[in-house]
Amino acid sequence: MKKSYILPLxxxxxATVTSCEDFLTEQPEHQLTxxxxxxxxxxxxxxxxxxxxxxxxxxxxxxxxxGKWHDMAGLWNYNSMMINMAYTQTNNNTAGIWKSWYxxxxxxxxxxTGITGLADDRYPNAAAKNALLAEARFFRGYAFLHLxxxxxxxxxxxxxxxxxxxxxxxxxxxxxxxxRISVGDSYKRIIDDLEFAEKYLPDFNNPRHVSKQFAxxxxxxxxxxxxxxGDYADALIxxxxxxxxxxxxxxxEPVLADLYDKAWDSEELLFGRxxxxxxxxxxxxxxxxxxLYYNNEFTEIPQEWLEADPRxxxxxGNARSPETWQDxxxxxxxxxxxxxGRYEGMDDKYTSYNFxxxxxxxxxxxxxxxxxxxDISGALAQLNExxxxxxxxxxxAITGVSTLPQLMDExxxxxxxxxxxxNESPWFAAVRIEHGxxxxxxxxxxxxxxSANQYCWPIPDEEIKAHSNKIDQxxxxx
Numbered sequence: 466m467k468k469s470y471i472l473p474l475x476x477x478x479x480a481t482v483t484s485c486e487d488f489l490t491e492q493p494e495h496q497l498t499x500x501x502x503x504x505x506x507x508x509x510x511x512x513x514x515x516x517x518x519x520x521x522x523x524x525x526x527x528x529x530x531x532g533k534w535h536d537m538a539g540l541w542n543y544n545s546m547m548i549n550m551a552y553t554q555t556n557n558n559t560a561g562i563w564k565s566w567y568x569x570x571x572x573x574x575x576x577x578t579g580i581t582g583l584a585d586d587r588y589p590n591a592a593a594k595n596a597l598l599a600e601a602r603f604f605r606g607y608a609f610l611h612l613x614x615x616x617x618x619x620x621x622x623x624x625x626x627x628x629x630x631x632x633x634x635x636x637x638x639x640x641x642x643x644x645r646i647s648v649g650d651s652y653k654r655i656i657d658d659l660e661f662a663e664k665y666l667p668d669f670n671n672p673r674h675v676s677k678q679f680a681x682x683x684x685x686x687x688x689x690x691x692x693x694x695g696d697y698a699d700a701l702i703x704x705x706x707x708x709x710x711x712x713x714x715x716x717x718e719p720v721l722a723d724l725y726d727k728a729w730d731s732e733e734l735l736f737g738r739x740x741x742x743x744x745x746x747x748x749x750x751x752x753x754x755x756x757l758y759y760n761n762e763f764t765e766i767p768q769e770w771l772e773a774d775p776r777x778x779x780x781x782g783n784a785r786s787p788e789t790w791q792d793x794x795x796x797x798x799x800x801x802x803x804x805x806g807r808y809e810g811m812d813d814k815y816t817s818y819n820f821x822x823x824x825x826x827x828x829x830x831x832x833x834x835x836x837x838x839x840d841i842s843g844a845l846a847q848l849n850e851x852x853x854x855x856x857x858x859x860x861x862a863i864t865g866v867s868t869l870p871q872l873m874d875e876x877x878x879x880x881x882x883x884x885x886x887x888n889e890s891p892w893f894a895a896v897r898i899e900h901g902x903x904x905x906x907x908x909x910x911x912x913x914x915x916s917a918n919q920y921c922w923p924i925p926d927e928e929i930k931a932h933s934n935k936i937d938q939x940x941x942x943x
Contacts, residue, residue, distance in 0.1 A: 503579030506588050512576035513597050516604045517674075519572040520738070521749070523565035527738050527817040528752030528802065530562055530611075534892035537920075539909030540767050540881065543760040548910065550919035554943050560925040562615060566608045567632070573605035575635045592665075599665035603675050605633075606658030610687060613651055614889065616922050618939065619690065620896075623649025627939055630924070642934050652691065659684045669715045672734035678711045679736045682820045689828060690893045701832040704825055717822050717854040721779045724821070725801040728814030733823065737816040747787075747807040750815035755787045757803040757886070761795065766909060767881050774882050775858040785809050802886055818887035826851035827883065827890075831876050831898070838869050845872060848879055873898050877905055896920055916941065 503509050520526060536547035546552055552559065580598050588594040609629055613619050618627035628651035630643050646654075662680035669676040681703045688700035718724040718733040725731075729739045740746040747754030762768055771777050780801040785794050787807035798806075804813035830847035833840065845866050852860040866872050880894040895906040923942035 503583050504587075505583070506593065509576075509580050509583055509588070509594075509597055512579045513600045516569065516572045516576055516601060517739075519569050520604065521740060521743075523568060524749045524751065525561040525565045526569075526611075527815075528750050528756070528886070530615075531817065531886055531888055531892075532752045532756065533559070533562075534889050535763075535886055537906075538892040538895035539764055539906055539913070540885070540891055540895065541760065541763050543756060549913055550915045552919075552922055552942065554923045554926045554929060554938055557923055557925070559615065559922045560927065562922075563612070563925050563928065566612050566615075569608040570605060570612075570632060571636045573601050573608065574633060576601040577605070577633075578635055595665040596667060599662045599680075600675055602658040603662035603666060603680050606655045606662065606680075607675075607683060609651070609658075610655050610683065613655065614690070614893075614921075616924055616939070617645075617651060618648055618918075618921060620917055620920055621648045623647065623652070623693075625649075626937065628652075629654075630928070630936065642932050644934060645936055652687070655687065656684065659687070668712050669735060670712070672729055672731065672737050673739040673741075675736060678707050678715065679820060681707050682735060682825075685828065686890075686893075689832065690897065692897070697832050697835045701829065701836060704829050704832060708825055708829070715822060717851070719854055719856040721776055721855055721858065725780070725804075726814075728816040730814075731821075733821045734816075734818060735820040735822070737819050740815060744812065746812045746815050747810070750817075753802040753815045753817075753886075754804070754807045754810070754813075757799050758784065758787050758795065758806055761798045761803075763885065764909060767885065770878055770882050771885065775860050776855075776882065779858060780885075799886060818884070820888065823851050823883050824890060827876060827879050830879075831873075834869065834872055834876065841866060841869065841872050845875070848875060851879075851883075870900075874900060918942065 503512060532541060532543060533547045535541040536544045537550060539548065542548065544558070546556075546558065577598065580594065580601060583594075585591065585594065609631070613629055617629055618625050621627060625648040626645060628646045628648040631646050631651065631654060632641075632643055633654075659680050662675070663677055663684065666675060666677040666680055669678045685700040685703040685707075688696040688703070714732055715735060716732050718727075718731055723731065724733050728734070729737045729741065738749075740749050743749070763771065771781070780799060781797055782800040783794055783796050784798040784800055784803055784806050785808055786792070789808055802815070804810045804815065826847045830844045833844040833847065837843065845863060849862040852862060863875050866875055877894050877898040877900070880898075881891050884890050895909060896904045898905055900908050918939065918941040921939055921942075923939055924936070929936060929938060
């Protein structure tokens with residue numbers, strides 16, 4: 466009998482399952498965690514802390530994930546399968562991302578079960594209980610949002626059947642064979658979790674913990690990327706609320722180098738992967754600490770934009786090879802993420818910039834352009850306000866923009882230059898923002914033939930085969 470390696474991992478088992486008999490009789494580890502940890506308020510907090518641990522421990526969820534999306538966009542030239550969108554059910558390298566996000570989902574469901582099952586009188590007050598539940602529900606929505614973006618037809622209308630394989634209970638044999646839900650239902654469940662988090666999470670305090678503002682930011686991104694009727698206006702409300710009401714400690718870093726030197730301690734970072742309680746940090750960020758040295762150039766258009774921008778002198782520089790045996794250095798390395806590399810900087814601050822303040826301005830510029838396209842100057846002012854914040858280096862204002870197509874080109878360029886390789890935003894901008902009547906992705910890689918069905922990855926072969934009730938693969942990715 467062929468055994469799936471994904472399902473045991475979804476169950477959170479610590480030991481490797483070596484036979485079908487072992488798999489059928491093994492007690493899921495999460496059940497022991499809930500029973501033993503959620504006996505009091507401290508135990509409930511430990512369940513939530515475990516979610517952060519599962520997210521950080523999965524090395525696929527940082528530079529590897531964002532690098533694949535940059536390849537797909539035609540911005541980076543590292544993974545030929547991603548560039549050519551040649552992935553299929555049996556030929557892809559995204560199964561690790563699938564497993565990692567469902568590992569996070571399982572941790573969130575275990576925490577939600579433990580928190581809700583603990584009597585109210587074991588908490589200091591109702592607010593404390595709701596805050597813990599909001600953290601867990603945020604992470605569930607966040608994980609499912611990324612599974613939606615990666616493995617479902619996030620770009621389809623609501624009635625499309627190619628939504629999530631949705632799990633809202635701790636994984637066990639009785640509930641693993643879950644059918645796909647529609648795209649509309651997928652978004653609804655994600656938004657329900659995000660809105661609960663927006664209501665009960667505390668305001669931003671540091672970028673190592675999720676906050677109300679991070680939940681709002683991810684909700685705004687969902688709406689911006691989805692683009693259904695009314696989404697842009699609703700996303701603009703969320704972005705404006707963050708800009709108006711976020712704590713003052715969440716702000717731009719005028720000295721750009723400070724952002725990358727401080728990394729997960731920067732006041733500009735709303736949330737990032739915090740590796741600081743571990744060791745050998747670079748092994749949790751292979752793409753950043755290793756891959757960016759050997760593939761340090763981006764494709765022609767973004768490379769030209771990057772080199773012409775004053776920020777290039779800070780974000781790119783000279784660095785040593787990550788190999789112990791290769792004593793060489795190169796210029797033009799994206800040191801903002803690579804830092805000193807695995808050899809010289811094993812424990813440098815290799816973080817992903819899941820969301821930072823500068824992106825609020827870029828998103829607001831785009832949302833204003835989409836909701837009020839006649840106000841070119843109003844949208845452009847957002848980009849220039851962000852650029853004017855920098856004192857080192859000084860970044861000049863964008864001028865000579867008088868038409869909506871010119872404005873949208875500048876917005877796309879700002880997503881790329883500001884956020885290259887930091888998060889998913891440049892990829893989604895490449896398939897959302899048009900240039901010459903078609904999304905930018907067609908200009909970035911004109912020699913690749915693809916369709917919108919390839920904007921997502923196939924559900925992994927092991928998951929398809931493990932289901933006793935058949936689930937449909939994403940079209941054209943069999």
